[in-house]
Amino acid sequence: MTMKTTLMGAAAALAMTATGALADGPAIIFDLGGKFDRSFNEAAFNGAELWASETGGTYREIELTSDAQREQAMRRLAEAGANPIVMAGFSQATPLSVVAPDYPETTFVIIDGVVDAPNVRSVIFSEHEGSYLVGMLAAMASETGTVSFVGGMDIPLISRFACGYAQGAAAVNPDITVIANMTGTTPSAWNDPVRGGELTRGQIAQGSDVVFAAAGGTGLGVLQVAADEGIFSIGVDSNQNYLHPGSVLTSMLKRVDVAVHDAFTTGAEVATGIHVFGLAEEGVGYALDENNAELITAEMQAAVDTARAAIIAGDIKVHNFTEDGTCPVQMQ
Amino acid sequence: MDFLTILQILDSTVRLATPLLLACLAGLWSERAGIFDIGLEGKMLIAAFFAAAIAYTSGSVWVGLFAGIAASMVLAVLHGLASITFRGNQLISGVAINFLAAGLAVVIAQTWFAQGGRTPQLPSEARFANIELPGAATRIRDIAQQGPLGQIYSELISGHSILVYLALACVPLTWWVLYRTRFGLRLRAVGENPAAVDTAGISVMGLRFAAVMIAGVLCGIAGAYLSTALSSGFVKDMSAGRGFIALAALIFAKWRPWYALSACLLFGFFDAVGNRYQNIQLGDFIVPVQFMQALPYILVVIVLAGLVGKAIPPRAGGEPYVKER
Numbered sequence: 301m302t303m304k305t306t307l308m309g310a311a312a313a314l315a316m317t318a319t320g321a322l323a324d325g326p327a328i329i330f331d332l333g334g335k336f337d338r339s340f341n342e343a344a345f346n347g348a349e350l351w352a353s354e355t356g357g358t359y360r361e362i363e364l365t366s367d368a369q370r371e372q373a374m375r376r377l378a379e380a381g382a383n384p385i386v387m388a389g390f391s392q393a394t395p396l397s398v399v400a401p402d403y404p405e406t407t408f409v410i411i412d413g414v415v416d417a418p419n420v421r422s423v424i425f426s427e428h429e430g431s432y433l434v435g436m437l438a439a440m441a442s443e444t445g446t447v448s449f450v451g452g453m454d455i456p457l458i459s460r461f462a463c464g465y466a467q468g469a470a471a472v473n474p475d476i477t478v479i480a481n482m483t484g485t486t487p488s489a490w491n492d493p494v495r496g497g498e499l500t501r502g503q504i505a506q507g508s509d510v511v512f513a514a515a516g517g518t519g520l521g522v523l524q525v526a527a528d529e530g531i532f533s534i535g536v537d538s539n540q541n542y543l544h545p546g547s548v549l550t551s552m553l554k555r556v557d558v559a560v561h562d563a564f565t566t567g568a569e570v571a572t573g574i575h576v577f578g579l580a581e582e583g584v585g586y587a588l589d590e591n592n593a594e595l596i597t598a599e600m601q602a603a604v605d606t607a608r609a610a611i612i613a614g615d616i617k618v619h620n621f622t623e624d625g626t627c628p629v630q631m632q
Numbered sequence: 633m634d635f636l637t638i639l640q641i642l643d644s645t646v647r648l649a650t651p652l653l654l655a656c657l658a659g660l661w662s663e664r665a666g667i668f669d670i671g672l673e674g675k676m677l678i679a680a681f682f683a684a685a686i687a688y689t690s691g692s693v694w695v696g697l698f699a700g701i702a703a704s705m706v707l708a709v710l711h712g713l714a715s716i717t718f719r720g721n722q723l724i725s726g727v728a729i730n731f732l733a734a735g736l737a738v739v740i741a742q743t744w745f746a747q748g749g750r751t752p753q754l755p756s757e758a759r760f761a762n763i764e765l766p767g768a769a770t771r772i773r774d775i776a777q778q779g780p781l782g783q784i785y786s787e788l789i790s791g792h793s794i795l796v797y798l799a800l801a802c803v804p805l806t807w808w809v810l811y812r813t814r815f816g817l818r819l820r821a822v823g824e825n826p827a828a829v830d831t832a833g834i835s836v837m838g839l840r841f842a843a844v845m846i847a848g849v850l851c852g853i854a855g856a857y858l859s860t861a862l863s864s865g866f867v868k869d870m871s872a873g874r875g876f877i878a879l880a881a882l883i884f885a886k887w888r889p890w891y892a893l894s895a896c897l898l899f900g901f902f903d904a905v906g907n908r909y910q911n912i913q914l915g916d917f918i919v920p921v922q923f924m925q926a927l928p929y930i931l932v933v934i935v936l937a938g939l940v941g942k943a944i945p946p947r948a949g950g951e952p953y954v955k956e957r
Contacts, residue, residue, distance in 0.1 A: 334748025493863045498907045505640040524864050
């Protein structure tokens with residue numbers, strides 16, 4: 301025990317001296333799936349890079365490769381004096397709730413998770429509202445009356461995407477069939493494009509002609525199969541329209557980059573507590589650019605924009621799956 | 633469940649069984665010559681990476697395929713050196729190869745492409761396209777309009793990558809070489825009684841190296857199939873235990889080529905069913921998705937523990953050959 305304490309003390313002291321020069325800089329921890337997943341983590345990375353190019357500052361980053369590294373990574377950055385420390389991904393919530401009280405001077409920002417501590421800023425997005433809009437677009441683009449959803453890991457957050465999507469689709473066409481599949485139950489489900497592709501093929505066989513992937517790196521396989529089979533797909537988190545122009549109908553944007561950029565810009569004084577980014581805050585939305593301009597007709601756009609205004613005004617209430625664990629629209 | 637759904641599952645079975653089949657045949661060649669090979673997984677993984685990386689940089693999927701095979705053969709030579717030349721423990725050498733490949737692929741991928749241990753998405757010319765046999769419909773929506781025979785032809789027989797047909801052709805080829813040629817007879821003899829082969833004046837080491845190299849080629853094709861046909865690019869740990877399931881299939885098949893085909897198709901079928909049916913409802917009880925996804929692995933255990941009967945490996949398997957002095 302004594303030996304261990306001494307060693308830990310020595311390691312901490314070493315970390316302090318070695319990184320003293322970088323103290324107070326911001327830091328970011330990317331979740332499994334990797335910095336370049338073209339989706340969630342990449343959005344976070346883009347936000348950090350934007351801050352770096354604006355201010356010329358530098359930031360520290362850790363790309364997790366296994367679940368076991370989470371707590372260690374947080375402690376390492378906190379010991380090194382990084383402040384604020386931004387972490388992307390709901391899986392960080394549990395380790396953060398352990399780590400945060402040990403470093404009261406450090407501000408932590410968690411995206412997609414909620415940790416109740418005075419020095420933690422929890423940023424959550426109203427994915428159900430953004431998914432509702434792309435669900436409407438899917439139902440309007442579908443000719444078969446069947447649309448589908450491929451989720452990553454089977455967690456309530458991803459069910460929130462699925463449920464919002466199904467509600468949006470049902471709002472356009474009450475008779476629509478929505479097929480929802482999850483890739484897996486472990487974090488590796490964020491990075492399994494082969495299984496994602498197989499799920500998509502199965503959904504196409506059941507009649508789906510628009511598929512929405514909310515699955516991180518797995519989504520790349522979904523989009524690829526959709527392009528091969530000539531159906532529409534919907535990307536997630538980042539704007540993925542460019543991946544397969546003409547096949548990607550749109551992307552459900554989740555402005556993780558804005559959340560990261562805000563935290564980096566404000567620095568350690570960033571307000572803590574729970575912050576919800578919805579349609580009104582432009583935290584979520586759908587992507588429209590030159591790659592999908594021909595796919596989204598003027599009337600589709602008008603319908604979605606009307607719904608968007610109605611949701612912001614409170615006239616349309618999109619049910620949030622995580623509130624009670626149920627969804628008003630039946631999915632297969 | 634309609635007819636097209638069954639065909640869809642069988643089609644998915646063929647796609648998912650192909651890497652298993654190639655790896656299983658690789659194991660068969662190696663183990664028939666008396667060299668246990670649990671490094672199938674690692675060889676597939678390194679081949680998957682190099683096939684995708686070289687296909688991406690060269691723009692040609694065939695160059696990628698050969699790069700994948702070459703990478704897999706380098707590891708096969710390593711296994712041969714350790715277990716044949718230096719008479720090391722074959723299992724330990726195989727485990728080392730698995731670790732080496734898993735780490736090396738990600739490190740090189742990160743150095744070359746800086747995309748978090750993956751290769752960029754492959755453009756279509758750097759992937760194996762599906763071969764559409766003449767007269768076959770390609771899109772699922774068109775296939776649904778056809779009659780039953782047309783559906784079987786379009787869905788099940790046509791529309792696979794060339795590597796799928798190649799893998800299927802490897803089964804009779806393996807059988808023929810092993811059971812109908814002099815080389816095959818000697819190779820099997822080396823796995824049963826190397827001393828007898830040695831007495832006949834034939835090089836035991838030469839034959840065993842030949843077998844290990846053939847295993848390397850087959851694993852290379854399996855890996856290239858994973859990254860350039862089944863998906864478009866390499867991601868970390870993409871072989872996902874297929875090398876080990878192939879080993880299980882090999883034992884289930886009792887080291888015989890045709891049985892290997894049926895065993896791999898069976899395991900591919902479990903996988904396809906697990907993908908297709910999530911949350912099956914049986915009366916009032918809903919089978920949870922977790923169970924369906926664990927099903928292939930559960931069935932592997934059941935099959936190996938109960939159904940396989942007596943599986944006798946080649947008698948000299950796992951033992952390095954030492955010449956009598």
